[in-house]
């Protein structure tokens with residue numbers, strides 16, 4: 001008790017010191033500081049059109065989810081160290097991981113002023129069962145019970161030890177009072193549709209220009225955002241736009257390593273390096289002849305020089321991928337899987353053994369007693385496809401490269417109207433990324449996938465996840481090509497809070513646009529990252545307060561951590 005009183009009196013002393021000096025500052029006529037804090041703080045990034053930012057209308061890829069997550073919060077979230085409480089302060093699970101109880105944060109309000117309660121959580125899961133969100137269908141939910149306005153229990157049909165990672169940390173909660181009357185959520189637009197609890201609120205969206213303009217949600221339960229306005233828009237050249245100040249931050253990856261390097265010695269910019277949790281793959285249609293033949297898939301894998309692709313096309317801005325999909329830095333990674341090292345002799349032998357012989361001597365192998373083996377190679381990036389086109393030509397397989405946007409490519413993969421295609425995705429840090437392969441059907445695989453979901457013992461689960469990777473690497477429904485390296489380049493004068501999320505944002509999105517960058521975090525003052533706010537770090541915070549960079553309340557939060 002004595003200690004608490006001592007702490008309080010020091011804190012009070014500091015607080016009064018703050019207010020005294022704040023007055024002194026104003027009296028001394030520091031107009032520039034006042035003007036800076038009165039002016040709008042706008043941060044701009046580059047980006048495409050990723051659909052309207054609701055859980056039902058965003059484009060189902062990482063950047064679409066990210067733009068939606070600025071408004072819509074989840075029960076838990078992740079920062080650079082992993083899972084953190086968010087709409088839920090804490091949670092517990094039953095012994096079998098079938099019942100999950102969440103204790104919600106009190107005093108959270110939707111951006112229209114209505115209170116957020118356990119009813120909204122129950123409503124969300126009930127609603128999603130009838131109207132699937134872009135990335136979530138609530139299939140594993142049995143029912144949800146509201147115990148009181150701040151306690152909610154989620155009952156699952158089966159054990160789900162990774163419920164936090166797989167569901168609670170990624171399913172956006174929506175306000176019941178708004179969505180209860182919405183019958184076609186995919187088409188719901190306007191101010192009401194983007195009512196959320198998060199730090200920003202969408203105020204303008206222009207699809208053709210990929211233009212998103214967000215305003216700070218000053219009533220956000222995590223505190224007033226650090227910026228007033230956030231804009232994401234299409235620019236023709238990210239590096240150039242950064243230099244001219246048209247944008248304040250941009251993501252670079254893979255072969256853009258060259259553009260990134262331009263900023264390395266530029267004192268106006270900072271660079272952080274990402275986790276590379278993304279994979280580019282060659283997809284085979286496993287339901288159509290001849291790509292439904294595993295031996296044929298193996299032949300093509302031997303015929304593709306991944307090392308050279310990484311070196312010459314990716315300019316070493318990538319690493320050769322794990323054939324089991326999961327990234328080598330993930331705890332779920334299964335090492336030592338076959339890589340199908342470039343070997344045209346082996347490729348040719350397999351193709352010969354399948355009776356794919358160039359009978360008419362035009363350089364392209366023929367089907368037994370039929371025409372040339374010729375495919376359209378669908379892709380969204382031409383140069384990689386051209387490289388593979390040339391590789392396959394060497395082993396007598398003819399391809400025609402057809403490049404298009406993600407939005408055109410994704411439906412083709414889904415429809416199965418292809419033989420081979422190049423695509424990719426993030427999330428390759430968690431087992432749930434191993435869920436689907438478009439045309440690939442394998443009952444044994446599906447069984448192991450379902451089993452690992454329910455497995456409580458982490459070591460046993462890891463073995464099962466390893467088995468999945470082994471099956472993929474052997475069966476090759478996809479042949480993984482590379483994991484791109486990633487960087488965020490930003491102007492720290494505009495916003496200096498960028499970071500990469502441990503395990504990726506939500507379902508493993510490896511982009512540095514976690515909404516936490518918009519919010520004050522007293523722990524950012526732990527400059528030497530020893531988990532302790534030291535005296536010198538408190539002094540930094542107080543200095544920042546006097547420089548007008550943070551508010552009095554924020555400085556006090558740092559001071560409080562010092563006394564913890």
Ligand SMILES: [Ca+2]
Pocket residue numbers: 357358359360361362363364365366371372
């Ligand atoms: Ca031929």
Ligand SMILES: [Ca+2]
Pocket residue numbers: 525526527528529530531532533534537
């Ligand atoms: Ca420290």
